Amino acid sequence: MQTVFEAAGGVDGLRRLASAWHRRVMDDDVVGHAFSHGFHPEHVERLAAYWAEALGGPSMYAGSYGDETTVVKMHSGNGEHEEMDRRAIACFDEALADVGLAEDAALRQVLHDYFAWATTTTMARYHRSAKDVPNGLSIPRWSWDGLQS
Numbered sequence: 001m002q003t004v005f006e007a008a009g010g011v012d013g014l015r016r017l018a019s020a021w022h023r024r025v026m027d028d029d030v031v032g033h034a035f036s037h038g039f040h041p042e043h044v045e046r047l048a049a050y051w052a053e054a055l056g057g058p059s060m061y062a063g064s065y066g067d068e069t070t071v072v073k074m075h076s077g078n079g080e081h082e083e084m085d086r087r088a089i090a091c092f093d094e095a096l097a098d099v100g101l102a103e104d105a106a107l108r109q110v111l112h113d114y115f116a117w118a119t120t121t122t123m124a125r126y127h128r129s130a131k132d133v134p135n136g137l138s139i140p141r142w143s144w145d146g147l148q149s
Contacts, residue, residue, distance in 0.1 A: 003056030004114070004143060007107050011052055011060070013099070017111075018047040020095035028087055053139050055114065061139060068122070068137035085119050092116075106144070114142040 008014055022044050049060035092115045096102040101111060122140060141148040 001144070004107070004110055005052055005055040005057035007104070008051075008055060008101060008111065010057065011048060013101070014051045014055070014057075015044065015048040016099045017095055017101060018044045018051065020098040021092050022047070024091035024095050024098075025088060028091055050139065054118070054142055055111075056141065056143060068139045088119055089116050092119075110142075110144055110146075113146065117142075117147065 005014070008017065046061065046065055049064065053059050053061045089112075093102070093108075093112055096108055096111060102108045118140070
């Protein structure tokens with residue numbers, strides 16, 4: 001059976017998705033605020049590598065950039081931001097359509113479910129302080145059946 005990573009077009013498909021999502025959030029008044037302090041010049045590439053690993057592809061993120069602790073710390077200590085999360089998810093859904101990944105209903109749903117879960121749980125869990133994030137976290141893996149244990 002094909003992985004979600006493969007169904008999404010592999011690294012190239014996820015790079016296109018990351019680029020489309022990034023463009024959409026930068027144009028959103030609420031979500032774009034998260035990037036107002038600046039962002040890594042390779043943000044799209046790093047995001048695509050992270051998604052690739054999370055969705056059943058190669059360990060591109062952990063092999064080059066860091067572990068889940070690194071990612072969660074970047075998204076922590078910013079207070080609760082439910083409206084921003086909701087809008088980031090909406091931008092993701094629109095980006096899926098932008099790159100043609102919304103045409104397959106099963107793929108669209110699994111990618112939406114993954115992004116919504118990651119946005120509202122792992123990336124929002126430590127809203128008080130990045131110091132609360134434990135060391136040694138592994139990038140969660142997501143499949144057609146959801147979160148893998």
